[in-house]
Amino acid sequence: MEALFATTTGILAASGLYLALRGRTFPVVVGLTLLSYAVNLFLFSTGGLTTDGAAVISDSAGEYADPLPQALVLTAIVIGFAMTAFSVILAMRVRGDVGSDHVNGNRIDEPREDKS
Amino acid sequence: MMQHLIILPVLLPLLTGVALLIHRGGALTLRRTANVLSTLALVVVGVLLVAESTDDTIRYYAVGDWQPPFGIILVLDRLSALMVMLTSLLALGSLLYACAGDDEQGSNFHGLFQLQLMGINGAFLTGDLFNLFVFFEVLLIASYALLMHGGGKARTHAGFHYVALNLLGSMLFLIALGVLYGTMGTLNMADMSAVVTTLDTADLGLVKAGALLLLIVFGLKAAMLPLYFWLPRAYAAAPAPIAALFAIMTKVGIYSIIRVYTLIFGEQAGPLANLAQPWIWWLGLATLALGAVGVLSAREMRTQVAYLILVSVGTLLAGIGMHSEAALGALLYYLIHTTLVSGGLFLLVDAIAQQRGKAGARIVQSRTLTQPATLGLLFFAGAIAMAGLPPLSGAFGKALLLQAATTAQQYWLWPILLGSGLASLIALSRTGSTIFWRASGEKTGITLGKLRGAGVLILIGCAPLMVAFAGPITAFTQATAAQLLDRDAYVESIIARGDTGGDA
Numbered sequence: 001m002e003a004l005f006a007t008t009t010g011i012l013a014a015s016g017l018y019l020a021l022r023g024r025t026f027p028v029v030v031g032l033t034l035l036s037y038a039v040n041l042f043l044f045s046t047g048g049l050t051t052d053g054a055a056v057i058s059d060s061a062g063e064y065a066d067p068l069p070q071a072l073v074l075t076a077i078v079i080g081f082a083m084t085a086f087s088v089i090l091a092m093r094v095r096g097d098v099g100s101d102h103v104n105g106n107r108i109d110e111p112r113e114d115k116s
Numbered sequence: 117m118m119q120h121l122i123i124l125p126v127l128l129p130l131l132t133g134v135a136l137l138i139h140r141g142g143a144l145t146l147r148r149t150a151n152v153l154s155t156l157a158l159v160v161v162g163v164l165l166v167a168e169s170t171d172d173t174i175r176y177y178a179v180g181d182w183q184p185p186f187g188i189i190l191v192l193d194r195l196s197a198l199m200v201m202l203t204s205l206l207a208l209g210s211l212l213y214a215c216a217g218d219d220e221q222g223s224n225f226h227g228l229f230q231l232q233l234m235g236i237n238g239a240f241l242t243g244d245l246f247n248l249f250v251f252f253e254v255l256l257i258a259s260y261a262l263l264m265h266g267g268g269k270a271r272t273h274a275g276f277h278y279v280a281l282n283l284l285g286s287m288l289f290l291i292a293l294g295v296l297y298g299t300m301g302t303l304n305m306a307d308m309s310a311v312v313t314t315l316d317t318a319d320l321g322l323v324k325a326g327a328l329l330l331l332i333v334f335g336l337k338a339a340m341l342p343l344y345f346w347l348p349r350a351y352a353a354a355p356a357p358i359a360a361l362f363a364i365m366t367k368v369g370i371y372s373i374i375r376v377y378t379l380i381f382g383e384q385a386g387p388l389a390n391l392a393q394p395w396i397w398w399l400g401l402a403t404l405a406l407g408a409v410g411v412l413s414a415r416e417m418r419t420q421v422a423y424l425i426l427v428s429v430g431t432l433l434a435g436i437g438m439h440s441e442a443a444l445g446a447l448l449y450y451l452i453h454t455t456l457v458s459g460g461l462f463l464l465v466d467a468i469a470q471q472r473g474k475a476g477a478r479i480v481q482s483r484t485l486t487q488p489a490t491l492g493l494l495f496f497a498g499a500i501a502m503a504g505l506p507p508l509s510g511a512f513g514k515a516l517l518l519q520a521a522t523t524a525q526q527y528w529l530w531p532i533l534l535g536s537g538l539a540s541l542i543a544l545s546r547t548g549s550t551i552f553w554r555a556s557g558e559k560t561g562i563t564l565g566k567l568r569g570a571g572v573l574i575l576i577g578c579a580p581l582m583v584a585f586a587g588p589i590t591a592f593t594q595a596t597a598a599q600l601l602d603r604d605a606y607v608e609s610i611i612a613r614g615d616t617g618g619d620a
Contacts, residue, residue: 020284025276032283039290046298069297072246076290079253083283086260090276093264097272103280105273 005045012038025091025101032087036080044073121168122177122192124161125200125237128154133230140224148215151226155208158233162201169197170592172599174609176243184243184610185307191243191610194596195448199240199371202452203364206459206575207233213463213571214357221266221355228265232258232361239368243610245296245303248372249289252337256282259365262358263350274346274353281346285336288329295326305379306610309603312385320387327381331373331392338369339429340396341403348410351422356466359418360459360575366425367455370432374444377436378600390439397437397525401532404430408536411543417465417477417551420543421458424502427536428454434529435517442520444597449590450513453501453582457510460575461498467491467568468551471561479547483557487564492552494576499544501579504537509582516590 012034019031047066055065091101098105132154136147168175169192177190211229219225235255242248260282264275297303299319300311315323336343347366351359377392385391407426414420428450435447465477468491475482485491497508504510514533521529564572582589599605 020280028280032280032287035284035287039287039294043290043294046294048298068303069294072293072297075246075250079250079286082257083253083286086257087279087283090260090264090272090279094272094276097267097269103276 002049009038009041023102025094025103029087029091033084040073040076043076044069121164122190126234129230129234133227137227147226152211155211158204159208162204165197166201169194174606176610185302185304188247189243190241194599196240200237202455203236206364206455209571209575210357210360213568216565216567218355218357225265228258228261236364243305245293263354266355270353274349277346278350285333289333292326292329295322299323306607308380309607312380324388324391327391330376334369334372338366339426340433341399344426348419348422352418356463360462363455363459366429367451373436379603382603384603393437393439396433400430400433400437401528403433404532404536408539411540415479421461421465425458438521438525441597441601445594446516446520448593448596449516453509453513456575456578457498457501460572463572464494464498467564479550481554484555484559486559486561488552494572495548498576503540503544508579512583512586
C-alpha cells in the first residue's frame with residue numbers, strides 16, 4: 001500500500017508542478033489544484049499509514065490512527081478549496097481585463113515584447 | 117481580563133471584520149468610524165502587550181484550555197508584542213489615508229482590511245507551526261482581494277502572479293510541515309525545539325530538508341533573492357494604503373525566519389544548529405545588492421519604493437545571517453524603522469502622484485505640485501530616513517548593524533550596505549529634484565487633506581521620533597534579542613508550565 005500511495009502522490013505532484021509552470025492561466029489553475037491534492041495526500045500519510053486503525057477513542061480498537069494529520073488535512077482541504085475557487089475566478093477576471101489568458105498577458109498573435 | 121489580552125489582537129479584528137462584511141452596504145461614515153475605532157483599540161492593545169512583555173516572562177494563551185504541547189496556543193513574548201504594536205501603528209496610518217477616498221473604489225475594503233490585520237497579528241502571536249500556516253492563509257486571502265481593490269488591468273495582472281506564487285508557497289509550506297511532523301511528531305514550536313535535540317540520526321536528513329523547505333516558504337514571503345520578482349510589480353500596482361500595509365507583509369516572513377531559526381533550529385539543535393544562517397547571510401547580501409540596482413533603475417516612484425523595501429529586506433536578512441545577539445537587536449530597531457517609513461513613503465508617493473496630473477508616479481518632468489513645500493519636506497525626510505542618512509532613524513539602524521558585524525562579516529557587509537545606501541540616495545535625490553525642482557505649469561491637483569496628511573505624518577513622523585527615543589527603543593530591542601536567544605526559558609515556560617496545568 002505504501003508504494004502505491006507514494007507513487008500516486010508523486011505522480012500527482014509531478015503533473016501538478018508541470019501544469020503550474022505552463023504559460024496559460026487554465027493549466028496553471030489545474031496544476032495548482034493537482035498539487036494541492038498531492039499535498040493533502042502527503043499530509044495524510046505523515047502520521048504513518050494504518051489499516052483498520054480507529055481515529056477516535058473506542059473500547060474495541062487495538063490500533064489507533066494518528067488523528068493529528070487528519071485534522072491538519074481537513075484544514076488544508078478547506079483552505080485549498082477556497083484558494084482554488086479564488087484562483088479560478090481570478091483567472092477569468094484576468095482573461096476579461098487583460099484580454100488574454102497568457103500569464104504574462106501576451107496575446108497569441110502578438111510577439112512577446114509588445115506587451116507587459 | 118489581562119490574561120485574555122493576548123487573544124484580543126486576533127479576536128477584535130475578526131469580529132469587526134465580520135461585522136463590516138455583513139453590513140457592507142451600510143453608511144460609509146459608519147463603516148469608516150468602526151474601522152478606525154477598532155484599529156485605534158488595536159494600537160492600545162499593542163501598547164499594553166508591549167508593556168506587559170517587558171517583565172521578560174513568556175506568557176501563553178491556551179485556546180480552549182488545551183495545554184501545550186497539545187492544543188493551540190498563542191504566545192506573547194517581547195518580539196510578538198513588538199510586532200503586533202508595529203502592525204497596528206502601520207495599519208492606523210494607512211487606514212486614515214484610505215478613509216480620505218481610496219476606500220470608495222471598491223466594496224468590502226474595510227472588512228478585508230480588518231481580516232488582514234487578524235491574519236498578520238495571528239501569525240505574530242501563534243506558537244504552533246500549523247497555525248502559522250493557517251494565519252498565513254488568512255492574511256494572504258485578504259491580501260489577494262485587497263491587492264485588486266479598485267480593479268484595473270495592472271492590478272488583476274500583477275494579482276494573478278502574486279496569487280499563483282503564494283499558492284505554490286502555501287503548498288511547499290504544507291509539505292515542509294508534513295515532513296517535520298512525520299519526523300518530529302509535533303508542531304508546537306516549543307515542543308519541536310525540545311524534540312530536535314533528541315532526533316535519530318536516520319531522521320536528520322529529512323528534518324534538514326523540511327527546515328530548508330520552510331526557509332524557501334518564508335523567503336518567498338520575505339522576498340529573499342531568487343524569490344522576490346513578484347514584489348515590485350505587485351506593490352507598485354496595489355492601491356497606496358494597501359501597499360503601505362503590505363510593508364509589514366515582508367516582515368511576517370522575516371519574523372518567521374527569526375522565530376523558527378532561533379527557537380527550533382538555533383544554537384541548541386545539535387547537528388542541525390544554525391543550519392539556515394549561512395544561506396540567509398549570502399542570500400540577504402545578494403538581495404541587498406540587487407535591490408540597490410533596482411532602486412537606481414526604477415522609472416516610477418512606486419516601483420522605486422518597492423525596491424527600497426527590497427533593500428531593507430536584504431539588510432534585515434543579512435542581520436539575521438550574522439546571528440549574534442547584537443545584530444539581532446540592531447535589526448529589530450531597523451525593522452521598526454523601515455516598516456513605518458516605507459509605508460509612509462508609499463502613501464506620500466501616492467499623494468504626490470495625485471497632484472501631478474497625467475505624469476502620475478512616473479519620474480519625469482511635469483507640472484508644479486499644488487503643495488510643493490509640504491510634500492517636498494515630507495519627501496525629503498522620508499528619503500533621508502530610507503537611504504540611511506543622519507540624523508534620522510535609518511542611519512541609526514544601519515550604524516547599529518554595521519557595529520554588530522564581526523571582522524570577517526565587515527568585509528562583506530560594510531561595502532554592500534553602505535553602497536546600497538549610496539545608490540538609494542542617488543536615486544531618491546534624482547527623483548526628488550525631478551519632481552520638485554524641474555516642474556513648471558499651473559497647479560491643478562488635489563490638495564493633501566487632513567486625513568491623508570495625518571496618515572503620512574504618523575508614519576514618516578516615526579523617523580525623527582525613533583531617534584529621539586532611541587535609548588528606550590534600543591534597550592527594548594536588545595532585551596528582545598537576548599530573550600530570543602534564550603531558548604531554554606521559552607521552552608520551559610511553555611512546556612513545563614503546560615505539564616502542571618498552566619496559568620492561562
